[in-house]
Amino acid sequence: MKLTRRELASTLAAGAAMAQTPAQPRTPEAELQAARDQLKATLVRLSAQAVPMTTEPAFQFKP
Amino acid sequence: MAEIGNDLFFATIRELNERLLAREVSAADLARTFASRLQQLGPRYNALALALPQQAVRKAEETDKEIKRGRTRGPLQGIPYGVKDLISFGGQPTTWGAQPYAGQVFDYDATVVTRLASVGATLVGKLSTVELAGGGGYRFASASLQGPGKNPWDITKWSGGSSSGPAAAVAAGLVPFAIGSETSGSIVTPASYCGVTALRPTYGLVSRHGAMALSWTLDKLGPFARSAEDCGLILQVIAGGDSNDPGSAGHSFYYTPQYGRAVRGVRAGYAPVDFSQWAEPEARPAFAAALDVLKQSGVEFLETKLPDFPYGAVISTVIGAEEASIFEELITSGRVDQLRDQAQIAGLKANLEIPALAYLKAMRVRRLIQEAFRDLFGKVDVLVSPGRFSPATPLDQPLDQDRGSRPQDPGMSALIAAANLAGLPALVLPCGFAGNLPVALQIVGAPFTENMLLAIGREFQAHTDWNRRRPPQT
Numbered sequence: 001m002k003l004t005r006r007e008l009a010s011t012l013a014a015g016a017a018m019a020q021t022p023a024q025p026r027t028p029e030a031e032l033q034a035a036r037d038q039l040k041a042t043l044v045r046l047s048a049q050a051v052p053m054t055t056e057p058a059f060q061f062k063p
Numbered sequence: 064m065a066e067i068g069n070d071l072f073f074a075t076i077r078e079l080n081e082r083l084l085a086r087e088v089s090a091a092d093l094a095r096t097f098a099s100r101l102q103q104l105g106p107r108y109n110a111l112a113l114a115l116p117q118q119a120v121r122k123a124e125e126t127d128k129e130i131k132r133g134r135t136r137g138p139l140q141g142i143p144y145g146v147k148d149l150i151s152f153g154g155q156p157t158t159w160g161a162q163p164y165a166g167q168v169f170d171y172d173a174t175v176v177t178r179l180a181s182v183g184a185t186l187v188g189k190l191s192t193v194e195l196a197g198g199g200g201y202r203f204a205s206a207s208l209q210g211p212g213k214n215p216w217d218i219t220k221w222s223g224g225s226s227s228g229p230a231a232a233v234a235a236g237l238v239p240f241a242i243g244s245e246t247s248g249s250i251v252t253p254a255s256y257c258g259v260t261a262l263r264p265t266y267g268l269v270s271r272h273g274a275m276a277l278s279w280t281l282d283k284l285g286p287f288a289r290s291a292e293d294c295g296l297i298l299q300v301i302a303g304g305d306s307n308d309p310g311s312a313g314h315s316f317y318y319t320p321q322y323g324r325a326v327r328g329v330r331a332g333y334a335p336v337d338f339s340q341w342a343e344p345e346a347r348p349a350f351a352a353a354l355d356v357l358k359q360s361g362v363e364f365l366e367t368k369l370p371d372f373p374y375g376a377v378i379s380t381v382i383g384a385e386e387a388s389i390f391e392e393l394i395t396s397g398r399v400d401q402l403r404d405q406a407q408i409a410g411l412k413a414n415l416e417i418p419a420l421a422y423l424k425a426m427r428v429r430r431l432i433q434e435a436f437r438d439l440f441g442k443v444d445v446l447v448s449p450g451r452f453s454p455a456t457p458l459d460q461p462l463d464q465d466r467g468s469r470p471q472d473p474g475m476s477a478l479i480a481a482a483n484l485a486g487l488p489a490l491v492l493p494c495g496f497a498g499n500l501p502v503a504l505q506i507v508g509a510p511f512t513e514n515m516l517l518a519i520g521r522e523f524q525a526h527t528d529w530n531r532r533r534p535p536q537t
Contacts, residue, residue, distance in 0.1 A: 031405045035413035043421050045376035049428050057426035058433060
């Protein structure tokens with residue numbers, strides 16, 4: 001995607017503003033939502049891994 | 064009481080034992096002195112959870128009587144040590160580093176404590192841990208009843224976790240050795256940050272009976288000590304089958320340096336990008352020099368890739384599901400809100416929502432990971448990587464802070480997660496400094512190859528002295 005000079009300047013200014021704004025501590029609700037989002041992303045990554053049908057879980061876990 | 068100089072605070076187990084048997088010091092002398100030192104200096108590093116001076120001296124006096132009668136029990140007899148405060152010592156608090164369990168007392172000793180007592184080692188204190196061993200995913204080093212673990216090399220830096228106290232206490236010469244634990248990184252990280260030799264044993268080799276469970280299929284207990292040899296001596300005592308631990312592999316371990324395979328010709332798999340790009344620039348010279356030492360000892364380095372799996376997703380699903388089950392009551396009752404770290408509280412709550420199918424999927428992928436590492440260890444004998452790519456972080460730095468630019472080649476950056484999923488042992492070897500902070504290598508082996516790892520460690524430490532360096536003001 002080609003940015004116009006005006007769009008590029010706007011993007012850089014927004015980035016600079018964000019860098020200057022100190023991170024706000026999260027509320028417990030926001031933390032929980034962030035944890036759920038991270039879990040969702042983890043499960044998506046996990047679901048993408050192919051596993052042969054005959055593979056059993058490593059329950060009898062003896063290396 | 065015999066005068067105990069600074070040298071003894073940083074002595075190896077064999078050096079201390081020689082002095083004991085020569086009657087230069089008594090076990091009671093050592094117990095009093097180390098217990099006192101731990102009480103005085105432990106709080107400087109937030110390393111001390113509970114001092115046990117009286118019982119330590121009582122135990123040590125019994126040991127002295129035995130030594131006087133000629134009843135020797137091996138090199139650990141009379142040697143003081145500490146345990147991470149998720150390991151039970153009967154009748155005394157075992158807090159798991161967490162406010163909800165601050166008053167918890169068990170009426171039995173953990174198996175590792177019983178085994179160390181049987182050879183006459185002297186427990187002098189409980190050492191700090193990240194709350195609940197950090198399994199929910201903590202953001203700050205302050206996630207502990209004792210506050211952030213402070214690094215003896217620079218107290219503005221983190222000691223690492225979750226075995227913060229064991230690493231700091233050994234690094235600062237407060238105890239000759241300590242027992243910590245690892246689910247995923249909790250021995251390797253603090254050992255690397257504090258410049259301490261440590262061993263994460265093969266899963267199932269050391270009984271976890273009496274230790275807090277965070278993840279049944281991942282938890283391991285292991286030693287922090289002054290040298291690779293010390294780790295071998297300790298492992299011989301604490302390893303072995305235990306019917307009280309469902310995860311026990313039933314294997315014994317005998318430390319046999321005299322029969323050990325020669326280091327010359329050992330094939331070490333490594334990823335050059337780990338040392339040239341992943342490692343922080345200030346640490347690269349130390350890592351390069353360490354690899355040279357191993358090469359001069361005859362270790363053959365082969366460029367190797369880790370098997371390709373989503374290790375992070377697998378391990379976080381396994382830990383998340385197992386810990387949510389273990390701590391279900393803590394979470395659903397709301398007492399989880401008493402923990403210090405908000406990210407950890409949220410992580411534990413969210414993990415209740417992990418579907419069973421996801422856990423089963425993760426455990427099936429884990430079977431594939433085990434098989435892939437079995438194949439890999441047909442081509443190499445060990446894997447070598449930095450323990451951590453950078454030295455210890457500032458105390459108040461968020462632990463989930465983005466590193467920024469990442470090399471495109473992953474190298475072995477996932478080795479901690481991968482090796483833990485496969486149940487593999489690892490030896491951490493201090494190998495130099497980045498500025499004033501230690502860095503270390505991790506040497507990972509196939510299951511039950513601890514003797515080979517220790518042989519490599521002994522050879523490395525015969526040609527270097529990083530493991531004998533002392534932090535300032537100790």
